[in-house]
Amino acid sequence: MPNLNAVSAEITAIPDPAEFSADAMSLASAPTNFFMTIRDIAFWIRSARADARLKQWRGEHQMASAFDRLYAGMIDPFGAGLPQFRYQQRKYDCLLSMLPARHYRSVLDVGCGLGSFTRKLAPYCDHILGTDISGEAIRQARALSLEHLQVDYSHEDILEQPGREATFDLIIVADTLYYIDPLPDGRLTSIARNIAAKMTPGGLLLLVNHYFFGADRASRNTRGIHDAFPRTSIFDRLAEYRRAFFLATLFQRSNS
């Protein structure tokens, strides 16, 4: 078992720290104490069960229907908002701490699920839009967000490009891209272009995916996804954080 505190403390690859000097402060401070409790074992079992069901149903249905069936049949299948699980709340706090303290006018949360992180981010922006391929997830997210006036949701597939203007100054894509299978380079490039087309100049993208110990299949897949974005020359990588058990990269839309 690796030293999780060491993994958690690691920060890698800050290609141009000068980019960050104007934004030395972040939206929130990083959680300091340890991020998991014994109860979180149930969180991992729950997520693994959800993924196993998806895998089975995807053979029979389209992706959207498989996610609809999952969300309809199980309360919060990924345990994103369940208070008994500490890990995911710590993870969201961690993600907030990776975002520069700016005034965000318009934020997009792609693959928002039930909107747990969407609502967490809402106090820091004027408006936030959560989108998801599952109409059932969007229906539940709306019901959970009635008190959040600056939050809206829309039923959308990241692989289709809805006609939106370049209005978002921050886009979040958390734990979504690894569900797209297959995900060859050409598809990743078109996803990166679609995301960039929705951003204001200098807009930020926070990309988050599973990351375990580097050598396993899921981590290699994540590494491939995160490396594909800067290769497009549309995004500059500002910072990369390797945490237990995810990789988060902060990109900025390049001026070129």
Ligand SMILES: C[S@@+](CC[C@H](N)C(=O)[O-])C[C@H]1O[C@@H](n2cnc3c(N)ncnc32)[C@H](O)[C@@H]1O
């Ligand atoms: C594990 S959940 C992550 C939810 C949220 N981002 C979070 O971090 O709490 C993955 C979500 O990605 C959505 N998703 C998968 N493929 C998608 C696609 N092609 N377009 C939009 N959403 C997608 C699923 O419906 C699901 O709600």
